[in-house]
Amino acid sequence: MRVKQSRLPDEQYDVVVVGAGFGGPVAAKKCAEAGLRTLMLERSEQVGEKVVSGLTIPFYGFLFSPDFIRDGNPPIERPVDGIINYIIKDVDAGEIDIDDSLKIPKPLSPVISFGYNAYCKPFCQWEADQAVGAGAELRTSMAAVDVIREDGVVTGIVTEDGRHIGCRVVINAEGSQGVLAVKAGVREKYPPETISLADVYDYEMPKEDVDRIFGHTLRFCWGWDEQMVAPPLGYGNGLMVWPYNSSLHFMHWENNSFDKLSTEA
Ligand SMILES: Cc1cc2nc3c(=O)[nH]c(=O)nc-3n(C[C@H](O)[C@H](O)[C@H](O)COP(=O)(O)OP(=O)(O)OC[C@H]3O[C@@H](n4cnc5c(N)ncnc54)[C@H](O)[C@@H]3O)c2cc1C
Structure with missing residues (x-):
């Protein structure tokens, strides 16, 4: 109406x-x-x-953002020096491809930043x-x-x-x-198969441990749906870890999960 x-x-x-x-x-x-x-x-x-969820604001997002954001010292948790992607090929055989080509090497990182992690x-x-x-x-x-x-x-x-x-x-x-x-008649409602479900978890962690174990790098783990790489819910083809100042943020990602859930229901 x-x-x-x-x-x-x-x-x-x-x-x-x-x-x-x-x-x-x-x-x-x-x-x-x-x-x-x-x-x-x-x-x-x-x-x-x-x-x-928290998120990574890409460096170019900052560079081309309005000047009040770029120059205004907004609340940022941690600069990011890149992403390491873990691509699961075979869970049982433990075959994983590790791609760290998106990471800025030391000593440039994290002075030269890939982006900034922030809580929304x-x-x-x-x-x-x-x-x-x-x-x-x-x-x-x-x-x-x-x-x-x-x-x-x-x-x-x-x-x-x-x-x-x-x-x-x-x-x-x-x-x-x-x-x-x-x-307003600008667009139709999105169909369920275009929607993904992402659940997020936030864990406190002492800053020294975040620095030592994760540093400034995002870690993304990918697989196919049936490999279920992203527990605890079982499904999932993506698990992403964001290091923050003194906490860790996990996101579990399911492709087209609404479609899957409605089909099962
Ligand atoms: C889990 C997750 C991880 C993400 N990670 C990243 C990332 O790492 N990097 C990145 O760049 N982007 C990321 N994104 C995308 C990013 O969050 C969105 O692109 C961004 O939030 C969009 O901004 P927006 O202002 O359009 O909408 P939103 O940020 O969604 O804001 C919309 C606001 O409108 C309010 N609202 C909605 N309807 C109404 C209404 N009818 N009346 C009044 N208020 C209303 C909502 O409550 C909300 O506060 C992520 C998104 C999700 C969900």
Whole structure:
């Protein structure tokens, strides 16, 4: 169902940014700096909660990022000097190909960086603080559930508590699983076979141990589905390890797992 504007909006902004993950606050900051009355909506209780995973921000991502990120000292955990890929050929025979060609050799590493490991939550919160500092308004625990359309044009959004917020522009920064693009007729809902499942685990570890055992290198282990290289859930063709400042982050990756789960169900 698409909401047609049949009543005056409860509030009016120039711009409503939906989502305060990595992208939303950057857009909100730019709009606020341009003098536009900007509202940022985030459905989670706290900014950055959705992508609980940490991540590596590639060096070029930093290089070409907005200057407030590049020069602003955002919360980073550890520079990365590359990835070592372990490709499992035969589990029973213990055959593994190890490819470390993506690693910057010492003594250049980690002075020359491949990227930066960061936790999403503090990073996104830091970005949102910058947007709020520039004059954008942030509302957390508030989801947009629909768009308002007038003569085929999106003129605002509807929040989960039923408020109609009018605006000149809606910036959809909901991430990959958002609903508004579908509601606005921009794209279809993604079919299950295009979706993968990744579960993440975070372990505290003394910094000296992270330094000694993992250093600054990401380690990715790959196999086929049936090799089940990524316990504990059994399935999985990828296990990735990110070293942080004094913790380790594991991600277990399953290709097309939603499709698989729904087929089994
Ligand atoms: C497990 C995992 C590991 C990853 N690792 C890496 C990596 O190492 N390097 C890398 O570059 N990228 C990585 N990514 C990808 C990266 O996280 C995404 O590209 C990035 O988060 C996209 O930013 P975004 O702002 O578009 O969306 P998101 O960061 O997903 O933010 C969307 C925000 O919108 C909110 N939201 C959604 N719908 C609504 C709504 N209707 N109303 C209000 N709020 C809403 C969500 O709660 C969320 O906070 C990884 C992703 C995952 C899931």
